[in-house]
Amino acid sequence: MSRVILHVDANCFYASVECLYRPELKGKPVAVCGDPAARHGIVLTANYPAKKCGVHVGQAVWQALQLCPELVTVAPDYGLYTHFSALMRNIWLDYSDRVEAFGLDESWIDVSRPDMTVAKGVRLADEIRERVKRELGITVSIGVAENKVFAKLGSDMKKPDGTTGIYPETFREKIWPLPANELLYVGKSTTSSLRRLGILTIGDLARADSRVLKGALGKNGLLLQAFALGLDASPVMKAEHNAVVKSVGNSTTTCRDIATVDDARCVFFLLAESVAARMREQGLKGRCISISIRETNLSRASCQMMLPSPTFLTDDLIHGACTLFEQNFPHRLPLRSVGLSCSHLTPADAPRQMSFCGDEKRILQREKLDAAVDDLRRRYGHNIIQRGNVVGDKDFSLLSPKEENTIHPVPFFAG
Amino acid sequence: MAKEYVKVRADFLPDGQIRPLMFRKEDGEKVIIDRVLDVRPAPALKAGGQGVRYVCRAEERIYYLFLDRERWFVEEE
Numbered sequence: 001m002s003r004v005i006l007h008v009d010a011n012c013f014y015a016s017v018e019c020l021y022r023p024e025l026k027g028k029p030v031a032v033c034g035d036p037a038a039r040h041g042i043v044l045t046a047n048y049p050a051k052k053c054g055v056h057v058g059q060a061v062w063q064a065l066q067l068c069p070e071l072v073t074v075a076p077d078y079g080l081y082t083h084f085s086a087l088m089r090n091i092w093l094d095y096s097d098r099v100e101a102f103g104l105d106e107s108w109i110d111v112s113r114p115d116m117t118v119a120k121g122v123r124l125a126d127e128i129r130e131r132v133k134r135e136l137g138i139t140v141s142i143g144v145a146e147n148k149v150f151a152k153l154g155s156d157m158k159k160p161d162g163t164t165g166i167y168p169e170t171f172r173e174k175i176w177p178l179p180a181n182e183l184l185y186v187g188k189s190t191t192s193s194l195r196r197l198g199i200l201t202i203g204d205l206a207r208a209d210s211r212v213l214k215g216a217l218g219k220n221g222l223l224l225q226a227f228a229l230g231l232d233a234s235p236v237m238k239a240e241h242n243a244v245v246k247s248v249g250n251s252t253t254t255c256r257d258i259a260t261v262d263d264a265r266c267v268f269f270l271l272a273e274s275v276a277a278r279m280r281e282q283g284l285k286g287r288c289i290s291i292s293i294r295e296t297n298l299s300r301a302s303c304q305m306m307l308p309s310p311t312f313l314t315d316d317l318i319h320g321a322c323t324l325f326e327q328n329f330p331h332r333l334p335l336r337s338v339g340l341s342c343s344h345l346t347p348a349d350a351p352r353q354m355s356f357c358g359d360e361k362r363i364l365q366r367e368k369l370d371a372a373v374d375d376l377r378r379r380y381g382h383n384i385i386q387r388g389n390v391v392g393d394k395d396f397s398l399l400s401p402k403e404e405n406t407i408h409p410v411p412f413f414a415g
Numbered sequence: 416m417a418k419e420y421v422k423v424r425a426d427f428l429p430d431g432q433i434r435p436l437m438f439r440k441e442d443g444e445k446v447i448i449d450r451v452l453d454v455r456p457a458p459a460l461k462a463g464g465q466g467v468r469y470v471c472r473a474e475e476r477i478y479y480l481f482l483d484r485e486r487w488f489v490e491e492e
Binding site: 021023084134135136137138 | 455456457458459460461462463464465484
């Protein structure tokens with residue numbers, strides 16, 4: 001039985017929701033932007049009138065305003081977007097229990113059943129589009145295909161509010177002329193590697209010699225070629241699979257550059273507190289600590305280390321993050337942002353091998369201390385208790401990364 | 416049209432449904448609902464927003480009462 005998969009993409013999601021809640025913005029160019037004062041001043045989403053003026057995602061707010069002086073900028077309301085995302089998801093679940101979210105505004109829905117075809121999938125997608133418009137007041141574009149990769153390409157073809165079917169008989173004419181970088185997982189560096197091989201379109205990729213692709217891109221080259229040939233067999237994860245967490249992390253762009261090792265330590269203290277608190281909240285311990293940095297010229301780097309045993313103690317994360325930083329990155333200061341994450345997760349209540357040499361008493365004491373801090377913060381807010389070295393720095397002490405909820409798409413191969 | 420959040424009195428039925436009985440507008444005017452004609456999720460295109468829309472008849476007029484998460488607002492026809 002061949003599969004039929006829908007990929008639903010909410011058009012200009014954040015901006016559409018904002019316009020729905022503020023009818024006075026109707027017809028005006030609108031961009032949802034981060035806070036320029038906190039140096040998050042980039043366009044997160046722009047509506048179609050703004051896009052017509054050249055405003056696009058990722059642009060600095062000042063550049064967007066230069067292109068479009070009448071642009072209305074709106075601060076993001078993630079609580080509202082998460083609510084809308086849940087409303088959409090409830091609609092998808094009426095059609096299938098195999099729904100996989102890709103960020104807040106995109107989802108795959110596997111509607112396969114014995115009598116289902118792409119043509120029938122297109123009719124179903126039209127029904128879903130109308131329902132979203134009628135019930136939620138926003139529009140979505142839907143791609144219908146036999147695999148996830150083509151369905152995603154399809155949802156990009158008719159915007160706003162359109163359905164595109166990618167039929168097995170005609171996908172070559174529709175998909176192969178598209179530029180290779182439109183394919184999922186073909187980013188900037190893969191595009192330039194492909195270009196060096198003379199591969200410009202998805203069709204070029206499909207027809208390329210697989211040995212050459214493997215030589216240039218390794219296993220990923222073969223994977224991308226399979227995508228281009230319509231051979232992507234990755235399943236749509238069932239609803240509950242999205243809950244599988246592979247890592248817990250936080251990153252922050254600080255109000256001012258991180259100029260000294262002490263500044264960096266201070267920010268890692270805050271991030272470690274947030275990450276460790278979330279791990280405790282979710283009942284997880286992790287064994288691998290990773291830190292990432294972003295320099296003022298926006299170049300990135302990261303490194304990681306394994307711990308002897310899984311932990312969710314704030315102190316262990318702080319120690320790991322600061323050690324990694326001091327060993328690898330002091331020469332790269334000043335920095336614009338840093339991140340910390342913990343992976344190789346295990347349930348916190350899993351049996352643990354105790355050590356004769358380790359300080360078991362200290363671990364128990366620290367666990368009690370962290371639990372007390374969590375409880376204080378739950379009852380009285382994050383800033384009720386702070387670390388001494390953080391209090392002195394006004395720019396950093398106001399950061400509360402745990403409460404500043406950032407939402408990133410889950411990886412394609414999650415689970 | 417300005418969005419007007421209102422104070423609502425409602426019955427919470429054993430099956431989980433909510434049936435609004437009356438609401439009080441910002442100016443203090445009390446509106447007693449005669450009948451709920453329709454209930455469904457819908458956008459509030461005039462007032463702005465979205466929620467569960469209760470089409471209510473009260474004193475020969477139609478009111479669109481919306482429950483958006485925990486708050487109620489009204490849109491007059």
